[in-house]
Amino acid sequence: MKNKTTLGGALALAALLAGTTGALAFSNIERPAPAADTAATEEAPAAAAGAATSIYDGVYTAAQAEAGQAAWMTSCASCHGPTARGSSGGPRVIGPVINNKYADKPLLDYFNYTRDNMPMGAPHSLSDDTYVEIVAFILQSHGAEPGETELTSDEALLGSLMMGRNPN
Numbered sequence: 001m002k003n004k005t006t007l008g009g010a011l012a013l014a015a016l017l018a019g020t021t022g023a024l025a026f027s028n029i030e031r032p033a034p035a036a037d038t039a040a041t042e043e044a045p046a047a048a049a050g051a052a053t054s055i056y057d058g059v060y061t062a063a064q065a066e067a068g069q070a071a072w073m074t075s076c077a078s079c080h081g082p083t084a085r086g087s088s089g090g091p092r093v094i095g096p097v098i099n100n101k102y103a104d105k106p107l108l109d110y111f112n113y114t115r116d117n118m119p120m121g122a123p124h125s126l127s128d129d130t131y132v133e134i135v136a137f138i139l140q141s142h143g144a145e146p147g148e149t150e151l152t153s154d155e156a157l158l159g160s161l162m163m164g165r166n167p168n
């Protein structure tokens, strides 16, 4: 009777250990999977971006910035001033604001903020193309030079362009 009980206890302990070992082995097997996923997402932006990786790589055209300036004068300048340096109605949106808030963020974040919040009181009131042109004007005013490639509202593209800090 006593031996039987001890044996039962030993078996239960063995089963418990086996279960624990099984669980550990299982978690070890699972671990490599997330690492492989991370490697895949790290490669994706570079592939989507082609050569350009930041807003300083000539990611919009001069024509887009010019069109954006006209839209800016109509929809944004009343609060942010004609050169985006701010007025009593709204803050400066270029220079330190971009450098400090967006240094480690993609252009997609800046674009989305603008489209989802501006003009104040009338978000989403402009077309995506117009928001892109206005962003091109802001980038030019901030010191990022234009290039040969047109900027679009494509999320993969905007997400692949880092804001960084103005190197000038």
Ligand code: HEC
Pocket: 072, 075, 076, 077, 078, 079, 080, 089, 090, 091, 092, 093, 097, 101, 113, 114, 118, 119, 120, 121, 134
């Ligand atoms: C009626 C006034 C008004 C108009 C018009 C307006 N804004 Fe704004 N904007 C503001 C105010 C006020 C803030 C600050 C909001 C806050 O801090 O929450 C702001 C903030 C911003 C910011 C964020 C700056 C930062 O600190 O990160 C951006 C970018 C911006 N506006 C872009 C635009 C653009 C582009 C347009 C035109 C399409 C526009 N705004 C039109 C009043 C305005």
